[in-house]
Amino acid sequence: MQSITIIGSGLAGYTLARELRKLDKETLLTIISRDAGDFYSKPMLSTALAQGKDAKTLVMTTAEKMAEQLKAKIRPHTKVTALDTVKQKLTIDNGDVVSYDRLILALGADPIRIAFSGDANDDVLSVNDLDDYAHFRAKLSDNVKRVAIVGAGLIGCEFANDLLSQDYQVDVIGLGETPLDRLIPVEAGEALKTALADAGVHWHLGTTIEELNKDKSGYRVVLQNGESFDCDLVISAIGLRSHTELAKQAGLEINRGIVVDSLLQSSAKNIYALGDCAEVVGQVLPYVMPIMHGARALAKTLTGEPTDVVYPVMPVIVKSTLHPVVVAGMIYGNEIDWNIIKMDDGIKAIAFNIEEKMIGFCLTGEIVNKEKQALLKELQL
Numbered sequence: 001m002q003s004i005t006i007i008g009s010g011l012a013g014y015t016l017a018r019e020l021r022k023l024d025k026e027t028l029l030t031i032i033s034r035d036a037g038d039f040y041s042k043p044m045l046s047t048a049l050a051q052g053k054d055a056k057t058l059v060m061t062t063a064e065k066m067a068e069q070l071k072a073k074i075r076p077h078t079k080v081t082a083l084d085t086v087k088q089k090l091t092i093d094n095g096d097v098v099s100y101d102r103l104i105l106a107l108g109a110d111p112i113r114i115a116f117s118g119d120a121n122d123d124v125l126s127v128n129d130l131d132d133y134a135h136f137r138a139k140l141s142d143n144v145k146r147v148a149i150v151g152a153g154l155i156g157c158e159f160a161n162d163l164l165s166q167d168y169q170v171d172v173i174g175l176g177e178t179p180l181d182r183l184i185p186v187e188a189g190e191a192l193k194t195a196l197a198d199a200g201v202h203w204h205l206g207t208t209i210e211e212l213n214k215d216k217s218g219y220r221v222v223l224q225n226g227e228s229f230d231c232d233l234v235i236s237a238i239g240l241r242s243h244t245e246l247a248k249q250a251g252l253e254i255n256r257g258i259v260v261d262s263l264l265q266s267s268a269k270n271i272y273a274l275g276d277c278a279e280v281v282g283q284v285l286p287y288v289m290p291i292m293h294g295a296r297a298l299a300k301t302l303t304g305e306p307t308d309v310v311y312p313v314m315p316v317i318v319k320s321t322l323h324p325v326v327v328a329g330m331i332y333g334n335e336i337d338w339n340i341i342k343m344d345d346g347i348k349a350i351a352f353n354i355e356e357k358m359i360g361f362c363l364t365g366e367i368v369n370k371e372k373q374a375l376l377k378e379l380q381l
């Protein structure tokens, strides 16, 4: 049987490997990763402070144990620098060239960075993997009390929530007028904003950083709206961009991600893509649930049963424990009429399309737990 090579040891790479092993115990399986290859749950990076975990204790299974469990050869700290789709060969950063029969790109996404004026741009942290997290925690332990977060999306809000839980002073800067403005309706964003403000977040919305400079006690942040404040650490959480560089150099079709069809097959023979790096039938869905569904389908395809990925309704849960948020449905790129109900314990928002059909919902606060399941059921009908 033809061997399988996966590049990437994140949730996409390892979930696929697990699903493959459920169906096939024998095929030669190699996982190449530029990081340590330890298995961890990336969503926990933004809740680890409250859970008392650090970069070491976030590791659920070491690369060594993963290799045993998956009966796979794992090559950690190994970066693939080039891909030859004709000869079916990979170049590794130590100069080695290795062949593949079938290749899965599970390369993830890279944090988007903007260059701020001033002398402190290089000190701004992004937290997107375990190494970043170790660096972030080392910085936090360096007498940091005030943290500025650039970006009021899912990751920015979750880090704000987590830092508040440990009594840090948190400033959040966001371009939109409300947090999560690209994900949820304004009223829901307002509810989250108020709850986090009550807990201590200083919001700076509808603006961005004009200049960031070092000063003797940390950093001086000057905003475009004329405000300024001091902080000890700056985190950038303005979004992620699919990791497409390697595939692009190899001539694969790229759009916002590595373009794949419903079988997760790329434009090149014997190459598939899964996870944050992939654009599946026009959609980049950088979340855990699409990875789970994709991995299950791809494992079948690779073991001889071509299987299209079909996504059910997949809610996105924002882990802002001070005021939880859930959003689900076809609310992106559609004309939506939101029916907003303000309740004592949160916001209930139902999305209708122009035919007045319910196509999604958003809940915030206490009612997330009370109403989520019923609304998910209703949406699936």
Ligand SMILES: Cc1cc2nc3c(=O)[nH]c(=O)nc-3n(C[C@H](O)[C@H](O)[C@H](O)COP(=O)(O)OP(=O)(O)OC[C@H]3O[C@@H](n4cnc5c(N)ncnc54)[C@H](O)[C@@H]3O)c2cc1C
Pocket (backbone or CB within 6 Å): 007, 008, 009, 010, 011, 012, 013, 032, 033, 034, 035, 042, 043, 044, 045, 046, 078, 079, 080, 081, 106, 107, 108, 109, 127, 128, 155, 243, 246, 274, 275, 276, 277, 285, 286, 287, 288, 289, 291, 317, 318, 319
């Ligand atoms: C802070 C945070 C919180 C999140 N919370 C949630 C949540 O609550 N719910 C949810 O659904 N989603 C959440 N997400 C998103 C979710 O975690 C991601 O969708 C998922 O982890 C992506 O997995 P992946 O395997 O595609 O990418 P990654 O985990 O980034 O893995 C990419 C892998 O590719 C390797 N790699 C890249 N380039 C090369 C190369 N050239 N050579 C060799 N190896 C390479 C990397 O080393 C890595 O092992 C969160 C994300 C973040 C950052």
